[in-house]
Amino acid sequence: METQKRLIDSIKKVCICRGVTAGTIMEAIRSGCSTFEALRRAIGVGTGNCKARRCRHNIEKRLKDHKESLKTETPVG
């Protein structure tokens, strides 16, 4: 299931103006980008013609979901 989700993310464009896929965004989030502005600087999301009107909501939801998933992870040990 996780593999299937990653495969879909690798081709699904979230920032349509810049052609940035969900996979690229999630990779940047996992690498430490924790805000929309950090993602904008790192991979250029939100810098297209629509000025993030189409993609910002989706990207911020992904950031929020990632932060939530970190909180619910079971500590090792």
Ligand code: FES
């Ligand atoms: S869809 Fe991301 S800047 Fe337009």
